[in-house]
Amino acid sequence: MFQLGRNDLLPLIEFADFSFKYLGADSLALRKVSLTVEEDEYIVVTGPSGCGKTTLCRAINGLVPHFHRGYIAGNVYVDGINTRESTVAQLAPHAGLVFQNPTNQLVTLNVEKEIAFGPENLGVEPSEIRRRVEHFIDLLELESLREKHPHEMSGGEQQRVAMAATLALQPRVLVADEPTSNLDPKSAEKILGILAEFNRKGMTIVLVEHRLDLIAKDASRVILMDNGQIVADGNPREMLSSSVCAELGIGIPKATQIYMKLEKRGLKLGRVPLTGEELSDLVEEASCS
Amino acid sequence: MIIMEDVHFSYEGLYTALRGVSFQINQGDRLAIMGANGAGKTTLIKHMNGLLRPMRGRVFVDGGNASSKSVAELSRIVGLVWQNPDHQLFLDTVEKEIIFGLRNLGFSQEDAQQRCDRTLSKLSLEGFGERSPFSLSGGERKRVALASVLAIEPLVLALDEPTIGQDARQKELLADLLKELNEKGCTVIVVTHDIEFVVEHFPRTIAMADGKIVADGPTRSVLSNQQVLDLCSLTIPQLTQTARALHRTFPTASERCFLLSEVEDAIVEILEGQ
Ligand SMILES: Nc1ncnc2c1ncn2[C@@H]1O[C@H](COP(=O)(O)OP(=O)(O)OP(=O)(O)O)[C@@H](O)[C@H]1O
Ligand SMILES: Nc1ncnc2c1ncn2[C@@H]1O[C@H](COP(=O)(O)OP(=O)(O)O)[C@@H](O)[C@H]1O
Ligand SMILES: [Mg+2]
Ligand SMILES: [Mg+2]
Numbered sequence: 110m111f112q113l114g115r116n117d118l119l120p121l122i123e124f125a126d127f128s129f130k131y132l133g134a135d136s137l138a139l140r141k142v143s144l145t146v147e148e149d150e151y152i153v154v155t156g157p158s159g160c161g162k163t164t165l166c167r168a169i170n171g172l173v174p175h176f177h178r179g180y181i182a183g184n185v186y187v188d189g190i191n192t193r194e195s196t197v198a199q200l201a202p203h204a205g206l207v208f209q210n211p212t213n214q215l216v217t218l219n220v221e222k223e224i225a226f227g228p229e230n231l232g233v234e235p236s237e238i239r240r241r242v243e244h245f246i247d248l249l250e251l252e253s254l255r256e257k258h259p260h261e262m263s264g265g266e267q268q269r270v271a272m273a274a275t276l277a278l279q280p281r282v283l284v285a286d287e288p289t290s291n292l293d294p295k296s297a298e299k300i301l302g303i304l305a306e307f308n309r310k311g312m313t314i315v316l317v318e319h320r321l322d323l324i325a326k327d328a329s330r331v332i333l334m335d336n337g338q339i340v341a342d343g344n345p346r347e348m349l350s351s352s353v354c355a356e357l358g359i360g361i362p363k364a365t366q367i368y369m370k371l372e373k374r375g376l377k378l379g380r381v382p383l384t385g386e387e388l389s390d391l392v393e394e395a396s397c398s
Numbered sequence: 399m400i401i402m403e404d405v406h407f408s409y410e411g412l413y414t415a416l417r418g419v420s421f422q423i424n425q426g427d428r429l430a431i432m433g434a435n436g437a438g439k440t441t442l443i444k445h446m447n448g449l450l451r452p453m454r455g456r457v458f459v460d461g462g463n464a465s466s467k468s469v470a471e472l473s474r475i476v477g478l479v480w481q482n483p484d485h486q487l488f489l490d491t492v493e494k495e496i497i498f499g500l501r502n503l504g505f506s507q508e509d510a511q512q513r514c515d516r517t518l519s520k521l522s523l524e525g526f527g528e529r530s531p532f533s534l535s536g537g538e539r540k541r542v543a544l545a546s547v548l549a550i551e552p553l554v555l556a557l558d559e560p561t562i563g564q565d566a567r568q569k570e571l572l573a574d575l576l577k578e579l580n581e582k583g584c585t586v587i588v589v590t591h592d593i594e595f596v597v598e599h600f601p602r603t604i605a606m607a608d609g610k611i612v613a614d615g616p617t618r619s620v621l622s623n624q625q626v627l628d629l630c631s632l633t634i635p636q637l638t639q640t641a642r643a644l645h646r647t648f649p650t651a652s653e654r655c656f657l658l659s660e661v662e663d664a665i666v667e668i669l670e671g672q
Contacts (some may be wrong), residue, residue, distance in 0.1 A: 291559065292435060
């Protein structure tokens with residue numbers, strides 16, 4: 110008989126009026142955040158430096174409140190589990206976090222051990238662990254770094270290893286905090302392409318990013334944060350062309366900027382573009398009509 | 399101001415990071431160093447203040463051979479901001495962090511305080527003076543690391559990935575401050591993957607691949623050379639992509655646009671010229 114799993118009717122992530130203040134801090138890092146994330150979504154979170162993006166990520170994988178302590182109100186549920194009543198280890202297969210600073214995430218002596226570390230802690234079979242190590246070394250092009258200690262790698266190399274280590278957990282939701290900040294433009298494109306592919310195969314993604322020109326086209330939803338709150342949440346094209354971005358000083362793609370300037374000059378293109386190709390196509394359509 | 403002649407370097411004699419790098423940076427230059435992950439950019443700028451020493455070749459800083467100067471002496475000339483701020487910040491408040499560096503270089507308490515306050519406010523860090531650097535967000539911490547060096551106004555600034563963690567507004571404020579220091583005569587060198595930041599604010603670009611310099615020249619020509627882009631793992635900025643896409647459909651529109659207003663005007667011309 111077909112049976113619903115325990116959590117199939119619940120959203121994958123739910124923030125219910127969640128507030129958090131770091132121990133010793135004067136003000137709240139998150140203020141009454143309410144948010145639901147459904148299976149298969151690709152959410153891009155953006156907002157000014159210091160607005161609470163990292164804190165939001167930490168609240169999903171349990172680092173807030175279990176590692177970063179402080180005042181807490183409201184609840185966060187991941188896969189139906191209340192993060193307050195769980196541990197970071199228990200949450201790991203549900204939500205994997207790629208840290209903003211890769212140096213703080215890498216804990217072992219070399220790339221192979223780093224990728225194996227998470228699955229080992231989850232009790233994955235050794236043969237399966239070996240498969241994942243090889244798979245992710247191959248996928249993220251880490252072959253030449255295989256034997257290296259994290260301290261012997263460049264910043265971008267560390268960031269690729271951190272991504273591989275988190276993906277190897279095969280979490281239901283991948284939370285990635287500015288995962289391209291140290292990557293060269295081609296590697297950034299490549300990694301974002303890999304994430305888009307994982308998303309198509311069913312992995313839910315929550316990604317914090319300032320480089321919206323690279324990522325907006327992959328997102329199914331964009332969340333804008335300011336001062337510990339979610340100030341706008343919706344369709345990427347609507348979000349990026351809203352006045353909120355300009356007010357907050359968020360950098361939107363150049364194609365979107367041009368679209369908005371044209372609109373001010375009375376030239377309507379019908380749809381908000383996120384890439385140069387899209388803008389060019391819209392101009393072509395408009396010039397034919 | 400800084401000259402490198404055929405500089406080679408490998409970590410522990412094992413991992414080769416620089417394979418014969420030569421260039422000249424003049425006083426007052428504002429330039430970017432770009433290139434693939436692992437190309438050797440961080441290794442290169444650590445040679446500018448003696449944190450690393452060449453295994454072959456020579457480095458000259460401010461007219462003298464760097465090999466005869468200590469890191470402390472070189473650091474008075476070249477202010478280096480690390481890629482990872484955690485490696486740079488060690489005191490328990492933001493203000494102490496900035497004043498410490500200034501006092502070390504002989505600035506009076508009063509002058510140091512003034513420079514500290516001024517730099518914090520220019521980088522949107524007012525009110526952060528009493529905070530611990532370890533209680534800050536990633537972007538804030540990076541700006542504190544920048545402030546601690548920019549406050550000194552050294553002859554040469556060498557900044558490793560200064561825009562990491564910054565939103566568009568903070569990037570603009572940083573660019574303004576760097577230009578201001580540059581106009582006072584300070585040489586500004588940034589290592590960055592942020593191609594828009596480079597196109598908008600840095601007239602000269604050095605592109606690196608695999609421990610070597612592949613191109614060195616005006617930013618616009620370096621970054622429109624497809625061979626260089628391929629070798630150095632770079633992509634063209636979205637604005638240039640837009641211009642190229644338009645040019646394919648409308649050959650009258652120029653494909654060599656670097657300013658937003660240029661592309662905007664080209665579109666207006668297409669739409670109104672019908
Ligand atoms: N401490 C170290 N020990 C051994 N190898 C190192 C060390 N630091 C860097 N390397 C290696 O030297 C090469 C150049 O590294 P470097 O940090 O200069 O690169 P980068 O151009 O700054 O890269 P990124 O853009 O990722 O910061 C890389 O292959 C890297 O793996
Ligand atoms: N460990 C901490 N202790 C105290 N305050 C913190 C800590 N980490 C971050 N904060 C503060 O909380 C706010 C949100 O930080 P964060 O979530 O890291 O921002 P973002 O990722 O959006 O830049 C900021 O004001 C920051 O200074
Ligand atoms: Mg952050
Ligand atoms: Mg580097």
